[in-house]
Amino acid sequence: MSSSLLLLDLDCNKLSGRISPAICYFFNSLGAVMLRANRFEGEIPDFSTISSTNLQFLDVSNNHFSGKLPTWLWSNTYLWILDLSINHFEGSIPMGLCNLVHLEFLDLSENQLSGTLPSCSNPQRMTHVHLRKNKLSGPLSPAFNGSSSLVTLDLSENNLTGNIPDWVGTLPTLSVLLLKANQFDGGFPIHFCRLSRLSILDLSHNKLSGHLPSCLATLTFNPSREKYITYPIYNYVMFSAFGSVLADIRLTIYELIHSKALSDGELPSSQVYFAMYEGEIAIEFSTKKQQYRYAGTLLDLLSAIDLSCNQLTGMIPPALGNLSEIRGLNLSHNNLFGPLPSTFSNLKQTESLDLSYNNLNGRIPSELTELTALEVFSVAHNNLSGPLPDRKAQFGTFDESSYEGNPLLCGPPLNKSCSEGPPSASSSEEHGPIDMGELYISFAVSYGIIFLATVIVLYINPYWRRVCFYFIEDCSTTCYYFIVDCFRKLPCFRRNI
CATH class of the missing domain: 3.80.10.10 (Ribonuclease Inhibitor)
Structure with a gap:
């Protein structure tokens, strides 16, 4: 063969x-x-x-x-x-x-x-x-x-x-x-x-x-x-090899395949294969x-x-x-x-x-x-804001992963309400003392560090001690004359004199 x-x-x-x-x-x-x-x-x-x-x-x-x-x-x-x-x-x-x-x-x-x-x-x-x-x-x-x-x-x-x-x-x-x-x-x-x-x-x-x-x-x-045309490979090759001799046979097989005769088993399997071998674009x-x-x-x-x-x-x-x-x-x-x-x-x-x-x-x-x-649907990780669309039709099937990474979005399915009112009292009580306590502690630590640093510098360096002493003396003298001058300008102070 x-x-x-x-x-x-x-x-x-x-x-x-x-x-x-x-x-x-x-x-x-x-x-x-x-x-x-x-x-x-x-x-x-x-x-x-x-x-x-x-x-x-x-x-x-x-x-x-x-x-x-x-x-x-x-x-x-x-x-x-x-x-x-x-x-x-x-x-x-x-x-x-x-x-x-x-x-x-x-x-x-x-x-x-x-x-x-x-x-x-x-x-x-x-x-x-x-x-x-x-x-x-x-x-x-x-x-x-x-x-x-x-x-x-x-x-x-x-x-x-x-x-x-x-x-x-x-x-x-x-x-x-x-x-x-x-x-x-x-x-x-x-x-x-x-x-x-x-x-x-x-x-x-x-x-x-x-x-x-x-x-x-x-x-x-x-x-x-x-874009998805299928190629009847076997038909093409056989038709090219035998020319018009197979033209009528090919047409007959095609018609039989698309008729009830095929489902009744009237065509041998070899003939079905002959007509139906196809390659698909994928x-x-x-x-x-x-x-x-x-x-x-x-x-x-x-x-x-x-x-x-x-x-x-x-x-x-x-x-x-x-x-x-x-x-x-x-x-x-x-x-x-x-x-x-x-x-x-x-x-x-x-x-x-x-x-x-x-x-x-x-x-x-x-x-x-x-x-x-x-x-x-995904708009995750943007800068979107405001309430989410109503949860109806397909939007009722999208979970919070579709919207994550947008801190200003609110409404279900997110765990963030779209209420625009002031924070509740319970929220203020919960977060206020903690924030203020941290603020007080940070101020105290900062001032303590500055005070200790000043004391250490003055203790170690005599030059800066003298500078600090004269600075305090000058400030005291200036403050004294300033206060006296203010009192002299008061009417009650002049009458007493």
Whole structure:
């Protein structure tokens, strides 16, 4: 069968050890190789014997493969999907990546790749790029500048530095942008306001500064189906191999799957697998104070902004309240100040709102109680004051941890009353004597120290004794004449004289 084998699928087993290079000589017609979630180690065997027009799908993710990225990969110009994530590959990403002109899905996440991204001149077909958790460094090169199809760009948890370049704001189809945990600095990229299809933005744990632009509110952050498209891998490979011969069969199987015939068991399991083998786009995103993996329809529903742990300053633009479709907003651990916008009451779909660890002041708007979808809310460690919103709807579920670190806030669930009257008598009796006693003791100790110091100095030094004696004598004489002069000016004193 080896001469005609198109698909090799060993996914999700417990296979281990090294793969013998000899096996590749027998599988020169393979279109898809799937070794995901096993325990293979060593280097990937050389599949260069496979025709460069045949191999379109390679997934060896979640194994223990090591070494540098194999050079034979870059000659497979018809490669459509390449997933080498969660392994131990090291070294740089070579310029040969630019040869894969048909590549749509690239995942090299969770390896030890270093260096900078290669800049390709024609990345028109690249749709999803996942490079998180590597050791990529330096400024962000124009690797995907000019791409008209990029939907997902995940460069989280690397060591990228410098400003976020302007070309990122020119990607017309970009829906998911994840740049978390790098070393990006400079102001918030104003060109992001041109990303009309953006639905997920994560710039957290960087060194961005400056003000939040109001134009960010012009983006809708609507959920986008583009970001979770599934790939019918097996169908694609088989259709490419046999051309139009399978067109009618493929359509028939699709129709049967979506009909009652499938539930009645009329299709053999092999045919169901033939039609239904699909790969999903997945990302990691932190919301509700937890990190989750989103894929499929869950990813479709997610729309969120995370700008936490930066150095952003200024006031929160009230226009951000126009992001009515957003599910999560995290601005915590910055230097934002000013009031909390009452326009946030328009965030009807928001499930997580975190504004903690800033310098916000004023009252918490009572209108926020209208946010009935809110599950996580935190304004802890700010300078907010006044009574808390009424404990109704979702605000009845938030405990004091949502408000801690604001000493001027009052009302339930805090153990501080909002009464503005004078302190009670019992409070005065309880705290007054203790405070006054400490004051008396401190005065007595201070005067005692001064008196003893004076006595010691006068006893030891004769010069200062004489100075002190003459000073007292002069003061006594001056006081005497002053008192006598005052008495002479009194009328009764003159009559007696």
